Amino acid sequence: MLKYLKKYWFFCVAAALFMVGEVSMDLYQPDLMADIVDNGVLKGDINLIISVGVRMIISVILGGICGIMCGVFANLAAQRFGNDVRKDLFGKIMSLSFEETDKISTGSLVTRLTNDVTQVQNTVMMSVRGFVRNTVMFVGGIFMLYRQSPRFALIAACGLPFIIIAVVFFLKKTSPLFAIVQRKLDGINNVMQEDVKGARVVKAYVKEEYELDRFDKANGELCDINLRVHTLLAFMGPCMNIVLNICIVTVILVGGFTFREGGDMTPGRIMAAITYLAQILHGVTFMANIFQTFTRARASADRINEVLRSEAVILDGVCGELPERLGEVEFRDVSFSYAGAPGNRVLDNVSFRVHRGETFAIIGATGSGKSSLVNLIPRFYDALEGEVLVDGVNVKDYPLTELRARIAIVLQKAELYQRPIADNIRWGRGDADPWEIKSAAEIAQADDFICNTEYGYNTLVTEDGHSLSGGQKQRISIARAVIKKCNIMIFDDSTSALDLHTEAELYRTLGERMGDITKIIIAQRIASIKGADRIAVLNNGRIEAVGSHSELMESSELYRDIYNSQLKEGGDINDGE
Ligand SMILES: Nc1ncnc2c1ncn2[C@@H]1O[C@H](COP(=O)(O)OP(=O)(O)OP(=O)(O)O)[C@@H](O)[C@H]1O
Ligand SMILES: [Mg+2]
Secondary structure: OHHHHHOOHHHHHHHHHHHHHHHHHHHHHHHHHHHHHHHHHOOOOHHHHHHHHHHHHHHHHHHHHHHHHHHHHHHHHHHHHHHHHHHHHHHHHHHOOHHHHHHOOHHHHHHHHHHHHHHHHHHHHHHHHHHHHHHHHHHHHHHHHHHHOHHHHHHHHHHHHHHHHHHHHHHHHHHHHHHHHHHHHHHHHHHHHHHHHOHHHHHHOOOHHHHHHHHHHHHHHHHHHHHHHHHHHHHHHHHHHHHHHHHHHHHHHHHHHHHHOOOOOOHHHHHHHHHHHHHHHHHHHHHHHHHHHHHHHHHHHHHHHHHHOOOOOOOOOOOOOOOOOOOOEEEEEEEEOOOOOOOOOOEEEEEEEEOOOOEEEEEEOOOOOHHHHHHOOOOOOOOOEEEEEEOOEEHHHOOHHHHHHOEEEEOOOOOOOOOEHHHHHHOOOOOOOHHHHHHHHHHOOOHHHHHOOOOHHHOEOOHHHOOOOHHHHHHHHHHHHHOOOOOEEEEEOOOOOOOHHHHHHHHHHHHHHOOOOEEEEEEOOHHHHOOOOEEEEEEOOEEEEEEOHHHHHHHOHHHHHHHHHHHHOOOOOOOOO
C-alpha cells in the first residue's frame, strides 16, 4: 500500500508541517493562560491581560489556518491514494481469469473495492493528521509540563505506563476481530447481491421470509462481532480517564501543597499543568485510536493485497508470427477439470477438428461438458492436458487480445448492460456505424422486434436485461457477436429461448451472409443443429461420435436416443421451416 502513498509524499509532508504549526499553537495557549492568571488577573495588570489576550487570539487564528491547510493536504493525499488503489484494484479484478474469480465471491470483491479501500483511505487521512498531531502534542506537552515544574512531569511519567498497558491490552484483544468483521461484511454483501439480483426468483418462490432469515443471520453475525469489538473498546476510554483524573488530582495536591508552603508555584501554573496533562493523556488516547484504526486497516489492506497480488493464471502467450486468420479449431487429446474440483474430469481426451467455414455442432446431456469445452477456445480456462489450437497455433501461444479478436462467443447466459440496445450491440465493435448495427440485428433476427419498440435502437435496456424477454436478450447478444467481425463464432446454447422457426431463420441468414465464418454451435435440441455440417455427441466429457445428422442416426446409439426422446416429448424435430 505504501507505494501508492509515496506518490503523494509532498501532500503528506505539507500536511504534517501544518499540523506541527497547529499543535504548537495549542501548546502555547496554556502557557499564555498561566501568564494572564498569574501576572494579569492576580496582580490586576489590565495592560498585560490585553496584550497577552491579543497574543492568545492571534495564536488561535494561526493555529486554525494551519489546521485548515493540514486538512486540505491530508485530504488530497488520502483521496488520491484511495482513488489510485480503487482504480488498480478494479483493473486487477477485470483482468482476473475465471479460475480466480471462481475463488473469491462477487460480494467479497465488492466489499474490498468499497469498504476496504475506504477503511485504508480513512486511516491514511487519520494518520497524516492524527499521528503527527498526537506525537507533537505528547512530546511538546511533556516538555511544557516539565517547564511548569519537573514534579508535574514526574507525575505524568508515573501515570503513563498504566495507560500504555491498557492500550496494548485492548488492542491485542480487538485486532484479530477486525478481519472477522470484514469477512462478516462479505457475507452480508453476498446475500444482498444474490437477493437483489434474484429478487424475481425470490418472489416467484415466495421465499421472502426465507431470504429475510438468511439476511438476518448474516446481519446478526456482523452485529455480534461488532458488539464484541466495541464493548472491548468501550472499556479503554474510561480506564484512561481514571488514570488521567488520578494524575490531575495528584498535580493539584502537589501544586497546592507547594503553593501553601510558599514554594515555587502559582495557581496559573497549576492550571496550565492540568491542561498539559490532559493534552498528553488525550494524545495517548488518540494514538490508541490510531493504532486501532491501523489494525483495522491492516486487515483491509491484506484483503486488497490478496487481490492485487494474485498472479494471473491465464497469461499472454508468445508466438513469433501470427498465423493467417482462417477460422480453424482443433482439440488434441484435451482433458480438463476445474481447480475447485480437481477430481472431476469434466473433459476427457477430447479430440476433433473444425475446418474453415464449417458449421460444427455439439450436443449432449446437461452437465456433459459442452460449455467447459468451448470455454477453452478463447482461454477462459486452460486445458489440463492436450492442446487446443486455433488456426494451427496453440491458444496458449497467442497474445490474449489477438486470440480473442479471432473469436466471438455468445455465452449461455445473455448478459446485457444498462444502456440503449444500439450501444449493447456496438459493444461487440466500438466503431460500428448504425447500418452495421442494423445489419447485425437483422442477422440475429432482432431487427423486427427492436423496430417495434417505442424508441427502436435507442430503447434503454434495464438492469440485467429485465425489460426484455429471454429470446430478445439472446438475439441482442447474438447481434453483438455478429458485429465483431471475427473468424470463429461460438454459440453456447444461445438460441435456446427462440422458437424453432426464428432459430432456423437465424442460422439460415447467418449462413447466407457470413458463410465463410466457422460456427461452433452448442444446442440441446436436435432440431437446432440438424443442418450442421458435422455434429459431435458429448457424453460425460468424452466425444462419443462425430458425423452429420444422417450419419449419426445410423452410427450413434446415444444420438438416436436423444432423437427419440425429443420425438417422444413431442418436440418438433424438423427445424421449423
Ligand atoms: N466453475 C466451475 N467450477 C467447478 N465445476 C464446474 C464449473 N463450471 C461447471 N462445472 C462442472 O463441470 C461440469 C460440466 O459443466 P458444463 O457447464 O460444461 O456442462 P454443459 O454441458 O454446458 O451443461 P448445460 O447443458 O447444462 O449447459 C458439470 O459437472 C459442472 O458441475
Ligand atoms: Mg452449458
